Amino acid sequence: MLREIGIPVPAGRVVSSPAAAVEAAAAVGVPVVVKAVSRALTHKTDAGGIVFPVTTPADAATACDLITERVARARPDIILDGFLIEAFEPAKLEWILSLRIDAQFGPLVMFGLGGIFVELLGQVAFRLAPLRETDIDALLADRLVARALAGLRGDPPADHESLKAAIRALSRLGARSDIAAGIAEIEINPLIVTARGVIALDALVLLRSGS
Helix, strand or coil: CCCCCCCCCCCEEEECCHHHHHHHHHHHCCCEEEEEECCCCCCCHHHCCEEEEECCHHHHHHHHHHHHHHHHHHCCCCCCCEEEEEECCCCCCCEEEEEEEECCCEEEEEEEECCCHHHHHCCEEEEECCCCHHHHHHHHHCHHHHHHHCCCCCCCCCCHHHHHHHHHHHHHHHCCHHHHHHEEEEEEEEEEEECCEEEECCEEEEECCCC
């Protein structure tokens, strides 16, 4: 879905078994990330459902077995549907970008520091969608956000135009009545932003009851 609206995601394949993960890792190209796949598992990290970096195709099968064991211990109520074998994209800094359909205010776009920093710092900002260009500029003008996007410890500045395009795409999605009717929230966390553009490393889509 993200790829369809113009937000890049890593190359990847969904497989149903550890044996198939070996072939998928070879096709995607190591290193890869191996992720649990289950509609019931909304936060994979909390249940041990992610292993990275996996540096050989054979290790992808081992990672699947490890994930199965971890998830069984943490969430014995869940049966995995399979595994996602995805290209590994290292990131020094992680961002969060989300769309929430609020019952009172309508579609809201949130952007800020992601990963563990969401809970640690709460450095995020909200704007009502659809966003104007001035709204997007305001999201990126926060002092801490602007410093991070300018490049930390010798890193080149982030590609602002690619980031703006991703925010714009999610904002447009929120303005669609069919999306608002069926989806409660779309959370991209983490989103990485580099001099080469943006990549959505993981995403969660919460459907409305009955959708």
